[in-house]
Amino acid sequence: MRRPIARRRMLTACLGLLVAGAAKADRSRQWRVAYVGSGRTAIAVPILREALRQLGYEEGKNLTLDVRAANGHYAILPDLLKEVVGLRPDVIVAEATPAVAAAQKATSTIPIVMSPASDPVGSGFVESFARPGGNITGVANMFGDTTTKTLDIIRLVLPNVKMIGVLISSNPTHRGLLEVAKQAAASMAIFAEGFVAPNPDDLERAFAEMKSANCDAVYVLADPVRPAIPGIALKSGLPTIYQVNTYVTDGGLMSYGPDVPGFFSLAARYVDRILKGGKPAEIPVEQPTKFLFEVNLRTAKGLGLTIPESVLLMADKVIE
Known part of the structure; x- marks a missing residue:
């Protein structure tokens, strides 16, 4: 299930730079880190x-962690960022592309740490992966590179699939990811169509539209987690596969993509490097090297699906 990519191999060494620096942050100073979440x-x-604590930064001692979250309502992100900037943090950690764009x-x-962003160069956040060039660095998630493999998995589970609904939000990267999905599906003689749920309150409607359009399956593009989706998908009877792996633990059917929780541990190392004096312009953007395929058999049973043994053997994690 691994997809070696030359550029990723070249940049894997960057993680060593984050871990190894000889410089030390002043532990006696009160550092201020802001976290702004899209979800x-x-x-x-x-x-x-916890990752910051392991690196020597502990709230109440030498760290103030200011947390703001849009909870999927991206329109409020500019106000959250205005508030955060007014606190004059030493570093801003921005979760997902909508928050990164607002922070920029x-x-x-x-300094801004992306945790993560789908297309940092295409979105104009950095000049290049090797040398970001501005006040932004961090992690890229490579979700666009996993689409073909994900559709392969859908076809293995549903060999007669003809129509896939692609769930998108107002995330600015989703239009590009939708086109990637459409092209990958077309190469397999499958039709893919986007269905928009800009906010969490729109999810029920979007799934009803996919059901009415006779979709055989749903592909949920990467976004900050919207916890209602697995329940709505099960109620609608639509087999759903996710780019974000944490959905499967919450009742999602399947997922394929990078280890999402690992992004946030890595973000702490970027914060540490910056607090030690590193410049975001010179700290390379990292990409994931670990991809996971996960299956929830309880959800499969609820949908009346039998997951082929060949697919289960591919899985990194199976929930029974």
């Missing part, structure tokens, strides 16, 4: 907080 904080913030507009001087 919820339930997954990311505990991981980030809010400040050109405070």
Whole structure:
């Protein structure tokens, strides 16, 4: 299930740079780190907080961690960033492309750590992976590179699939990812169509539209987690596969993509490097090297699906 990519191999060494620096942050100083999430904080913030603690930054001692989250309502992100910038943090950790875009507009001087972004170069966040060139660095998620493999998995589970509904939001990267999905599906003689749910309140309607359009399956593009999706998917009777792997633990049928929780541990190392004096312009953007395929058999049973043994053997994690 691994997809070696030359550029990723070249940049894997960058992680060593983050871990190894001889410089030390001043542990006696009170550092201020802001976390701004496009989605919820339930997954990311505990991981980030613990990773920072392991690096020597502890709230109440030498760290203030300011947390703001849009909870899927991206329109409020500019206001959240304005508020955060007013606190004058040493670093801003921005979760997902919508928050990164808002952070970029809010400040050109405070260091910003992407955690993660789908297309940092195409979105104009960095000049290149090797040398970002501005006040932004961090992690790219490579979700666009996993689409063909994901559709292969759908076809193995549903060999007669003809129509796939692609669930998108107002995330600015989704239009590009939708086109990638359409092209990959067309190469397999499958039709793919996008269905938009800009906000969490729109999910029920979007799934009803996919059901009415006779979709055989749903492909949920990467976004900050919207926890209602697995339940709505099950109720609609639509087999659904996700780019974000944490959905499967919450009742999603299948997922294929990078280890999402790992992004937030890596973000802490970027924060540490910056607090030690590193410049975002010179700290390379990292890409994931680990991809996971996960299956929830309880959900498959609820949908009346039998997952082929050949597919289960491919899985990194099976929930029974």
